[in-house]
Amino acid sequence: DTAVSQTPKYLVTQMGNDKSIKCEQNLGHDTMYWYKQDSKKFLKIMFSYNNKELIINETVPNRFSPKSPDKAHLNLHINSLELGDSAVYFCASSHRGYQPQHFGDGTRLSIL
Amino acid sequence: GESVGLHLPTLSVQEGDNSIINCAYSNSASDYFIWYKQESGKGPQFIIDIRSNMDKRQGQRVTVLLNKTVKHLSLQIAATQPGDSAVYFCAENIRGAQKLVFGQGTRLTINP
Numbered sequence: 127d128t129a130v131s132q133t134p135k136y137l138v139t140q141m142g143n144d145k146s147i148k149c150e151q152n153l154g155h156d157t158m159y160w161y162k163q164d165s166k167k168f169l170k171i172m173f174s175y176n177n178k179e180l181i182i183n184e185t186v187p188n189r190f191s192p193k194s195p196d197k198a199h200l201n202l203h204i205n206s207l208e209l210g211d212s213a214v215y216f217c218a219s220s221h222r223g224y225q226p227q228h229f230g231d232g233t234r235l236s237i238l
Numbered sequence: 239g240e241s242v243g244l245h246l247p248t249l250s251v252q253e254g255d256n257s258i259i260n261c262a263y264s265n266s267a268s269d270y271f272i273w274y275k276q277e278s279g280k281g282p283q284f285i286i287d288i289r290s291n292m293d294k295r296q297g298q299r300v301t302v303l304l305n306k307t308v309k310h311l312s313l314q315i316a317a318t319q320p321g322d323s324a325v326y327f328c329a330e331n332i333r334g335a336q337k338l339v340f341g342q343g344t345r346l347t348i349n350p
Contacts, residue, residue, distance in 0.1 A: 227284075228284065
């Protein structure tokens with residue numbers, strides 16, 4: 127009964143490849159997010175979607191393209207992977223307003 | 239062991255003692271604050287939150303204090319247990335921005 131689940135947990139790939147990370151939440155939340163956590167544990171928002179509509183895009187390179195087929199899913203597709211993309215990517219969800227976000231357990235992306 | 243997180247501020251406490259983790263925030267427009275706990279290999283886990291119209295809120299073994307005058311937030315953990323070992327993050331919601339901004343994180347280590 128995992129609340130926010132993302133797959134895969136680990137992703138090892140080569141520079142230049144294209145990859146996707148999937149996220150699903152079963153909490154009935156209407157807002158979903160993608161975060162990037164770097165090697166120093168700094169956690170920064172990348173995107174947020176509310177009811178399938180993009181509301182935050184934090185100057186992320188356009189190689190990153192989020193897609194929300196419905197309120198319960200927010201996937202992240204990354205084109206032409208670069209070494210600097212190596213990080214842990216977290217999906218989160220929440221209700222709108224003053225509500226805490228709930229996080230998945232992350233996808234560790236390693237670029238060779 | 240992992241090499242990430244070596245630059246994180248670290249707090250070491252004896253098991254059974256109280257812990258206080260501090261956070262300074264920068265934006266006077268922040269109106270909602272959350273503390274998260276992140277264990278190794280997991281996503282951030284919600285601990286407690288507080289709105290800016292409050293200065294104190296208590297949960298089970300945890301208390302959050304908010305001082306808006308000096309833009310300071312603290313998390314107090316009573317009777318620290320080995321399971322409290324983790325990285326703790328504060329996050330601020332900037333009014334109107336619809337996003338959380340995370341602090342640097344503090345690694346809490348419990349000594350037996």
